[in-house]
Amino acid sequence: MIKVENIRKKFGDNLVLNDVSFSFEKGKTNLIIGESGSGKTTLLKLLIGLHSLDSGNIIYDGRVFNEMKLKQKRLIRQEIGMLFQGGALFDYMSVEENIMFPLTMFTEQSEEEKLDRVNFCLQRVNLENTNTLLPSELSGGMLKRVAIARAISMNPKYLLCDEPNSGLDPKTAIVIDNLIQEITEEFDMTTIVNTHDMNSVMQIGENIVFIHKGVIWWEGNKEELIHTNNKELNDFVFASELFKRLKNK
Amino acid sequence: MMIKGLKNIGNYFIMMKKVMSRPEKYSVFFKQLKLEIVKIGLDSIGIVIIISFFIGAVVTIQQSINLENPLLPKYLIGLVSRDALILEFAPTMIGLILAGKIGSSIASEIGMMKVTEQIDALEIMGINSASFLILPKIIAAMFFFPILIILSITIGIIGGWLGGLSMQIPTADFVYGLQYQFIPFYVTYSLIKTIVFAFLITSISAFYGYTTKGGAINVGKSSTLAVVYSSILLLIFNFILTDLILS
Numbered sequence: 001m002i003k004v005e006n007i008r009k010k011f012g013d014n015l016v017l018n019d020v021s022f023s024f025e026k027g028k029t030n031l032i033i034g035e036s037g038s039g040k041t042t043l044l045k046l047l048i049g050l051h052s053l054d055s056g057n058i059i060y061d062g063r064v065f066n067e068m069k070l071k072q073k074r075l076i077r078q079e080i081g082m083l084f085q086g087g088a089l090f091d092y093m094s095v096e097e098n099i100m101f102p103l104t105m106f107t108e109q110s111e112e113e114k115l116d117r118v119n120f121c122l123q124r125v126n127l128e129n130t131n132t133l134l135p136s137e138l139s140g141g142m143l144k145r146v147a148i149a150r151a152i153s154m155n156p157k158y159l160l161c162d163e164p165n166s167g168l169d170p171k172t173a174i175v176i177d178n179l180i181q182e183i184t185e186e187f188d189m190t191t192i193v194n195t196h197d198m199n200s201v202m203q204i205g206e207n208i209v210f211i212h213k214g215v216i217w218w219e220g221n222k223e224e225l226i227h228t229n230n231k232e233l234n235d236f237v238f239a240s241e242l243f244k245r246l247k248n249k
Numbered sequence: 250m251m252i253k254g255l256k257n258i259g260n261y262f263i264m265m266k267k268v269m270s271r272p273e274k275y276s277v278f279f280k281q282l283k284l285e286i287v288k289i290g291l292d293s294i295g296i297v298i299i300i301s302f303f304i305g306a307v308v309t310i311q312q313s314i315n316l317e318n319p320l321l322p323k324y325l326i327g328l329v330s331r332d333a334l335i336l337e338f339a340p341t342m343i344g345l346i347l348a349g350k351i352g353s354s355i356a357s358e359i360g361m362m363k364v365t366e367q368i369d370a371l372e373i374m375g376i377n378s379a380s381f382l383i384l385p386k387i388i389a390a391m392f393f394f395p396i397l398i399i400l401s402i403t404i405g406i407i408g409g410w411l412g413g414l415s416m417q418i419p420t421a422d423f424v425y426g427l428q429y430q431f432i433p434f435y436v437t438y439s440l441i442k443t444i445v446f447a448f449l450i451t452s453i454s455a456f457y458g459y460t461t462k463g464g465a466i467n468v469g470k471s472s473t474l475a476v477v478y479s480s481i482l483l484l485i486f487n488f489i490l491t492d493l494i495l496s
Contacts, residue, residue, distance in 0.1 A: 048373055074375035082373040088366040102374050105274055160373075 001026045002047065002158060002190050007056035009042055016042045018214045020056070026190045029181050029204045033196060034211035035236060043211065044162055044194045048080060049073050060158070078106055081151030081189075083161040083180075087143040089135040089150070095122070096131035099150045106154065121149035125179060141172035145179065152183060159184065159191040165200055177203045198237055201225065210236070261456050267379035268387070268452070281385040289351055289386065289451075290393030294400065300346055301401040304338050305330065305408030306415075309423075313416040326418055327426020330409040332435065339401040340439045341487050344446040347394070348479045352454035355386055356475035359458025360468040368459070383455040387448060394447035395440045402439070438494050445490060446483050453479040 002024040009017040016039040024030040032040045045051045047058055049065065058065040060076055068076065082088075089098050099118045103109055109117070122128055125145040135143060144164060151159060161180060165173035181204045184191040193200065201208065205222035210233050212218075218233045225237060272278035309330045316325055359382060362368050371378035406427065413423045454475035461471040 050369060050372065074377075077373050077375040080373060082370065084366045084370060086365055088370040090362075090367055090370075091365075104277060105374065105376060 003059040005057040008054045022209050024192050027188045028206040029184050030192045030207045031205045032194045038211045039214050040194050040211050079157045081156035081159045083147050083151050085163040085166050087147040091135050095133050095146050099153050102154045121153050125149045140167050144176050159189045161193045165197045268383045270380045285385045285389035289389045297397050297401050298404050301404040302408035305405030306412030308333050309409035309412035323422040324426035327423040328429050331427050334402050334405040335435045335439050339398050340442045343401045344483050348450045349476050352450050352475045352479045353472045355454040356458040356472040360461035360471045363461045387451045390447035390451040391444050394443045398443045442490050449482050450479045
């Protein structure tokens with residue numbers, strides 16, 4: 001479980017997050033939703049220590065992350081798998097080398113063991129026999145799936161995903177969403193997905209937090225979200241004509 | 250402007266503190282180092298040979314014109330060309346060329362990794378990204394630049410000999426000039442300068458790449474800044490080192 005307590009973050013005079021508290025539950029797909037510029041990416045970056053907190057606490061299973069020294073933070077980070085918006089695969093490495101990289105850095109496994117793990121991860125994301133391809137040779141969906149394979153290669157306790165569906169067609173986006181949910185349940189991870197894709201919300205939203213104007217405006221699950229009367233949330237979720245019609249039905 | 254400059258210097262030293270830390274895993278570090286030696290060193294041999302050959306030839310031709318006097322022995326042309334190549338042309342000229350070639354390549358490579366979140370990915374994995382990416386480049390350059398400069402001096406002298414032949418300087422006179430009053434310390438001085446230049450070019454270029462923000466346009470800007478500032482600092486340190494070592 002990842003807990004955030006009374007988080008506050010300012011950039012200059014701009015208060016991005018104000019007194020944010022929330023628990024991201026283990027074994028569930030936790031979604032952070034909100035408009036562009038609402039502070040959800042900042043929250044994700046605070047969680048992994050890429051930004052520093054002004055005040056508050058980030059707690060990974062009882063361990064206060066923000067009070068740790070950089071070396072201790074690096075140990076926690078080894079327990080985190082991160083899926084970046086653009087995949088962030090190392091472009092000079094093949095698919096196999098990308099997935100093998102964390103294993104090479106942090107384990108003493110033999111080449112054979114590492115290769116077995118790589119093939120297992122690739123199989124898990126339905127990308128067998130792509131070992132030798134370079135990231136530039138992959139489609140958007142494949143790139144995301146390789147990034148997921150790399151993220152799970154070290155058996156992480158926590159999986160953080162930043163806009164996993166950006167730039168993908170709806171069909172591929174559902175494949176990625178389902179994959180994230182399956183992996184979360186299978187490996188009993190604490191997964192946090194940062195998204196503004198409403199299809200994702202309806203597909204995998206087990207524990208949803210809506211950030212608006214830097215504060216937690218609403219929290220619940222996808223069922224509660226459909227029936228909510230919260231005006232700001234409705235304006236955000238049901239912004240498109242299609243969703244408006246579905247809501248009115 | 251002044252504050253921005255001071256801030257940059259401060260950030261450079263903060264980054265260098267991160268760079269100068271023990272590699273996470275030596276086997277991976279040496280693999281990276283080998284790759285960088287190929288990219289920074291071996292891939293620069295061609296351009297070094299071409300430039301050095303023609304600089305050597307031109308320097309000799311110019312000296313032969315300047316020293317065209319019946320009272321001056323012909324071997325002086327060999328001597329002057331040798332000292333010019335060892336003291337200045339090879340380390341400084343090649344240094345500036347490498348600042349352009351390698352500096353822009355390092356800044357754009359690291360800058361691109363920064364804007365595509367590959368550096369963030371390294372950090373999330375618990376890896377010191379500055380040390381992982383930059384240290385092998387600095388060590389590879391500090392190791393291989395002196396080899397390139399020795400090569401440059403050698404090829405420059407061959408070019409000078411051929412340039413001399415075109416000006417009717419006898420080979421025997423040119424070779425005698427090369428050997429006459431040779432001071433081995435000049436080579437040491439040249440190599441000391443080269444090692445400092447290698448450090449400056451790679452670390453400054455890496456700094457501009459590592460601090461890139463935004464998109465592709467900023468990668469281009471970082472690359473330009475890397476070449477400009479590493480060239481300027483190279484010239485400043487050339488002056489400082491020459492004053493300290495030779496005077």
